[in-house]
Amino acid sequence: MAKYSEKFKFMIVKEYLEGKLGYTLLAQKHGVKSSSQVEQWVKIYDEYGKEGLRRKTKKSDYPVQFKVDVLSFMKRTGSSLMETALRFGLTNPPMITSWKKAFLEGGMEALDKPKGRSPMSDQAKNRRKNKNTDETSMTYEQKLERENELLRLEVEYLKKLRAFQMDPEAYLEKHKQRYHSNSKKNSD
Structure with missing residues (x-):
């Protein structure tokens, strides 16, 4: 599974929000394996902002x-x-x-x-x-x-x-x- 940087994710989300390209075309353009990955980043950004796109350094341990x-x-x-x-x-x-x-x-x-x-x-x-x-x-x-x-x-x-x-x-x-x-x- 490819790991993408926060900067890379944010760049794609910004490009999507500009409205020029959809999930699939953005995924193809930037070499992201799946358009659903791009869609996920956009939804996470909408909900949590740039902070949501950050890679977690410490794994969360949920009860x-x-x-x-x-x-x-x-x-x-x-x-x-x-x-x-x-x-x-x-x-x-x-x-x-x-x-x-x-x-x-x-x-x-x-x-x-x-x-x-x-x-x-x-x-x-x-x-x-x-x-x-x-x-x-x-x-x-x-x-x-x-x-x-x-x-x-x-x-x-x-x-x-x-x-x-x-x-x-x-x-x-x-x-x-x-x-x-x-x-x-x-x-x-």
């Missing part, structure tokens, strides 16, 4: 519940990636697709896994060795406790999904404060 709420909203309303992203203040709509894929493949637990690899210290390497031996030697009781915890998470998710489906506006309003406070913490 699992936020990701679930975004996916639930998208499924319930049939909104597009772009509409959903704008609704929840996300400037990278394809991120929602990766959340959806992770959720379908591994459930809520998969949404909690950070993307990429963290550097491994000596302690982490030792813990990893111990964990590999521990997983194979887990007692039946420990396996049941683990399964029980996963089932509790699933029930909690289903309850929140049902509440969201019954009254999405009230649910979003109730949890709106939490999203804003989390996003402010992540931007510090």
Whole structure:
């Protein structure tokens, strides 16, 4: 996937806003792979200004519940990636697709896994060795406790999904404060 600079994106958006060329012709003219990419930049610019076109230097880590709420909203309303992203203040709509894929493949637990690899210290390497031996030697009781915890998470998710489906506006309003406070913490 090609990475474009903020300056390049802004130049294309400005050219689009001048009204001389459409998404497709601009994409062809500047060698952007897809006209939908240009359209996405324009919509993000309209919503967030030049700041929205900036590449994020630090990856945002959204809470699992936020990701679930975004996916639930998208499924319930049939909104597009772009509409959903704008609704929840996300400037990278394809991120929602990766959340959806992770959720379908591994459930809520998969949404909690950070993307990429963290550097491994000596302690982490030792813990990893111990964990590999521990997983194979887990007692039946420990396996049941683990399964029980996963089932509790699933029930909690289903309850929140049902509440969201019954009254999405009230649910979003109730949890709106939490999203804003989390996003402010992540931007510090």
